Amino acid sequence: MMAVLKAEHIKKSFGGQEIIKDVSLEVNKGDVISLIGPSGSGKTTFLRCLNFLEKADGGKLTISGKTYDLAKSTDKDGAEVRKFTGFVFQNYNLYSNQTVLHNVTLGLTVARKMSKEAADHIGMSMLKKVGMADRAGDYPTALSGGEKQRVAIARALASNPEIIYFDEPTSALDPERIDEVLQVMKNIAEEGRTMIVVTHEMAFARDVSTRTIFMENGLIVEEGESKEFFAHPENERTAEFLRLRKDEWL
Secondary structure (H helix, E strand, C coil), X not given: CCEEEEEEEEEEEECCEEEEEEEEEEEECCXXXXXXXXXXXXXXXXXXXXXXXXXXXXXXXXXXXXXXXXXXXXXHHHHHXXXXXXXXXXXXXXXXCCCHHHHHHHHHHHCCCCCHHHHHHHHHHHHHHCCCHHHCXXXXXXXXXXXXXXXXXXXXXXXXXXXXXXXXXXXXXXHHXXXXXXXXXXXXXXXXXXXXXXXXXXXXXXXXXXXXXXXXXXXXXXXXXXXXXXXXXXXXXXXXXXXXXXXXXX
């Protein structure tokens, strides 16, 4: 099976401190990969390096058949890579002065030069998929956190990306809004979408992900098929982490 994405020996430092030390990952079509681990382990930085939102200090990325030397990457490279990806941010990143529908379609009309009519058709289809079609004319300030995140997911889906990144998509939500977002993500996964999810939702990682990766101190400590990963972790540090969080997934 040909990889949708292949990351090799990614490294990133801030102020002389290594945040990502040497991380490699291969993602196949239809994979749903959860990145778990303690805060500060490098999960989000790694995800942002994959989408060129942070410039890595070293490593290579292959996506859609083209390989990039990340240390030498340019803004043009980043724009090129992001044609194949969607990114769902922790804090939504919606434009408060644009309607829900326009937030979803802006990338299609501006970056992809699509007609407004065609973009609106796709946008409404994606909003329907996440249960937000009836709010298309509203502005983000009128929405709950869960609703904003569902709009953000619709926006990521609109360009039909090869892979979607989720950066802790439920961490900014009130507890009662978390399930509605996780259900949308589960539905997307069941469609066969390729996803990498940085998450603290252990039950999602176990039940929805095809693979789970435990990161700590800028390294991958352990990875495996999700059901087996949770049932029989091989690394003692992974086992300890899961024991401390067992109320969230058992």
